Amino acid sequence: MTYSSSMAMSRQRYAVRNQNSVSFRSTDRRLGPITNTVALIILACLLGLLYLTQVTKTNAFGYSIDRLEQQQTQLKIEHDNLEVASARLQSLDRVQNSAPAQNLVSVAPSAVVQN
Amino acid sequence: MKPFSVQSVSVRRIHVWYALIVLVFAVFVVRLFYLQIIRHDHYKAAAQSDQYKEYEIPASRGVIKAHDGERVIPIVLNQELFTVYVDPQLIKDKAKAADALVKTLGGDKAAYEAAMQQDSRYEVVAKKVTREQKEALLNHKLPGIGAQSQEYRTYPQGSLAAQVLGFVDDSGTGRYGIEQALNKKLAGKPGELKAVTDINGVPLAASEDNIRRPAIPGKDVILTIDIGMQKQAEQLLKQGLERARSDSGSVVILDAKNGAVKAMANYPTYDPAAYQQVENADLFVNNAVAGALEVGSVMKPITAAAALDMKVVRPDSTFYDARQIKIDDATVRNIEEDGGAGTKSIADILNLSLNTGATWLLMQMGGGELNRQGREAWYNYMTNHFRFGKETGIEQGYESPGTVPSPTEGYGLNITYANTSFGQAMTATMLQMAAAYAAVLNGGTYYQPHLVEATISSDGTREDTKPKVLAKNVVSPEVSKQIQGMLEYVVDKHHFARQFSDAYSVGGKTGTAQIASPSGGYLENEYNGTYVGFVGGDSAEYIIAVLVNKPKIPGYAGSRAAQPLFGDIAHMLIDNFNVTTKTR
Numbered sequence: 001m002t003y004s005s006s007m008a009m010s011r012q013r014y015a016v017r018n019q020n021s022v023s024f025r026s027t028d029r030r031l032g033p034i035t036n037t038v039a040l041i042i043l044a045c046l047l048g049l050l051y052l053t054q055v056t057k058t059n060a061f062g063y064s065i066d067r068l069e070q071q072q073t074q075l076k077i078e079h080d081n082l083e084v085a086s087a088r089l090q091s092l093d094r095v096q097n098s099a100p101a102q103n104l105v106s107v108a109p110s111a112v113v114q115n
Numbered sequence: 116m117k118p119f120s121v122q123s124v125s126v127r128r129i130h131v132w133y134a135l136i137v138l139v140f141a142v143f144v145v146r147l148f149y150l151q152i153i154r155h156d157h158y159k160a161a162a163q164s165d166q167y168k169e170y171e172i173p174a175s176r177g178v179i180k181a182h183d184g185e186r187v188i189p190i191v192l193n194q195e196l197f198t199v200y201v202d203p204q205l206i207k208d209k210a211k212a213a214d215a216l217v218k219t220l221g222g223d224k225a226a227y228e229a230a231m232q233q234d235s236r237y238e239v240v241a242k243k244v245t246r247e248q249k250e251a252l253l254n255h256k257l258p259g260i261g262a263q264s265q266e267y268r269t270y271p272q273g274s275l276a277a278q279v280l281g282f283v284d285d286s287g288t289g290r291y292g293i294e295q296a297l298n299k300k301l302a303g304k305p306g307e308l309k310a311v312t313d314i315n316g317v318p319l320a321a322s323e324d325n326i327r328r329p330a331i332p333g334k335d336v337i338l339t340i341d342i343g344m345q346k347q348a349e350q351l352l353k354q355g356l357e358r359a360r361s362d363s364g365s366v367v368i369l370d371a372k373n374g375a376v377k378a379m380a381n382y383p384t385y386d387p388a389a390y391q392q393v394e395n396a397d398l399f400v401n402n403a404v405a406g407a408l409e410v411g412s413v414m415k416p417i418t419a420a421a422a423l424d425m426k427v428v429r430p431d432s433t434f435y436d437a438r439q440i441k442i443d444d445a446t447v448r449n450i451e452e453d454g455g456a457g458t459k460s461i462a463d464i465l466n467l468s469l470n471t472g473a474t475w476l477l478m479q480m481g482g483g484e485l486n487r488q489g490r491e492a493w494y495n496y497m498t499n500h501f502r503f504g505k506e507t508g509i510e511q512g513y514e515s516p517g518t519v520p521s522p523t524e525g526y527g528l529n530i531t532y533a534n535t536s537f538g539q540a541m542t543a544t545m546l547q548m549a550a551a552y553a554a555v556l557n558g559g560t561y562y563q564p565h566l567v568e569a570t571i572s573s574d575g576t577r578e579d580t581k582p583k584v585l586a587k588n589v590v591s592p593e594v595s596k597q598i599q600g601m602l603e604y605v606v607d608k609h610h611f612a613r614q615f616s617d618a619y620s621v622g623g624k625t626g627t628a629q630i631a632s633p634s635g636g637y638l639e640n641e642y643n644g645t646y647v648g649f650v651g652g653d654s655a656e657y658i659i660a661v662l663v664n665k666p667k668i669p670g671y672a673g674s675r676a677a678q679p680l681f682g683d684i685a686h687m688l689i690d691n692f693n694v695t696t697k698t699r
Contacts, residue, residue, distance in 0.1 A: 054321075055321045058320050058321040059313075059319045059320055059321050061320050062317065062318055062319050062321070063317060065320060066317045066318065077195045077246075080193055080194060080195065081194065081195070081246075083189065083192060084194050084269050084271065087188065087189050087190075087192060087271035087272075090188065090271070091271045091272050092272060092275070092342060092343070092346050093272070093273055
């Protein structure tokens, strides 16, 4: 007799005994400790997943922020460069040496208006 | 003999496997305990050093602006330029890399190749490279060549007001001029970013440990300078120095009614954008503020104002001028054109520039003789009324306070003080002279000379600089008018190439100052020419102070070199800057 056949015989004995017993079905259904544990683990996994989703989303916004900041910096640099170019174009030396200025004639004041 | 049992073998095997599994788990637990508990700090630091980055956010330096007539325009701005570097270890084909640098940046191929031969990982090969040049260079995609962005000061007006502005060195610190004096305000405050980043260094927004403190940009500064006036003052100064065959000089134009500096020019000058190329650091110095010197006879109107204000003389007082006064072992003499011996008025003292007259005024402060009482009274006026020997506090680096000798300590005090009455044996800057004349001529209020009209924060808040009164009742309003009249008299009696219209009041005084020798005494045949005067209508509007160092033309430095320059500047103001005309 093997170990498994011996176990099967002993279970059979109990099965026969149970045929005569009165069975009671409880109307108050309760989840067992294993079900509770599994449910909690699944809930924890769901919450973890939700957290990870949110973190990923937030981090994705970080990339958008970084991109926008880079754009802002580029625009500021462009603005500064244009301001420099504008200031150079209006500089006294440039105006003084411009073609219209070269054609101007110097006029000494001939009279003074007295208040 | 014990029979062989299959059951006992199976149970033993289970136990062995069980023991093995427990052992493996035990190894894991021990290893994890070691890594996570014992080496916790080490690995936490290692992880943070990889993921947690700290950046400094540079603050943008404030822009410097000035007046252009009614407008306010920037004269110092920031521009993003690039520093190009090479990593010689990464460059395989050095000739090709040098060719690319020459093609995009210009310069010397041999110099580039020499930099690439260096035994280092970072060699700067070009500075102040434009964005276009940098992009053209990086388009070659050559390994070992890179570029770093850097903010540089740029000067659209070139060398205009260079010494007033100063410059910003490579470390970002303001040197000389406004840049030095207002470095803290202009520089702003750098921000910081501490954040967990991804592998590319991009901050992850979800980290709780992120710290972001934005940079506070530097304040913009609006100067009182008018660039048109400044430009013309610089041109006239250069012409005046060439005419007088002088190597250097200064001009200050001050608003008499509030101490605002409208123009401040020095020659020779430099280009602040290329300050590294300047070999002589003296060029950086604003001599109108930092160069204290014996000013000569331009001091006489100040001495006269003090004597009149002390009421020890009256405007119509006279004295007999013997052309010289003996003081202890020394003799005070006049210049040759002193009009000869005779009775002279206070107006004559200024017009003929009588050293004996200035000494006589000082003697009146002592009750008719040179003594301690007179020295102390004059010292009080020099230092507390006219504020000589004290810095004005103008927003400039390296301001000199000048020197005033003690009235009670030292040797030869009487002759020393006699010298101070005509601008020798004491030193002052041209700015101090202009400020003292302004106080005398505006009715007796000494306004702090200033260059900053307002500052503007990055949020647009404007903070105006209110004229600061450093001394009141410098002289009485009556004395102010008397000195104004005497200075106008001096101008009337002197020849100017172009005469002034009667519609304006123009006055002033020359100075021909002896120059102290480093070895003691004074230099032979070398003088500084000075002139301080004003233009205005009923009252002085602009104070003009002129300095011509060691002119090489014959004649008195004050009248031959400085006076024509004063005349040019006075006409320039009248012609271009709406000087108020007289009403009476």
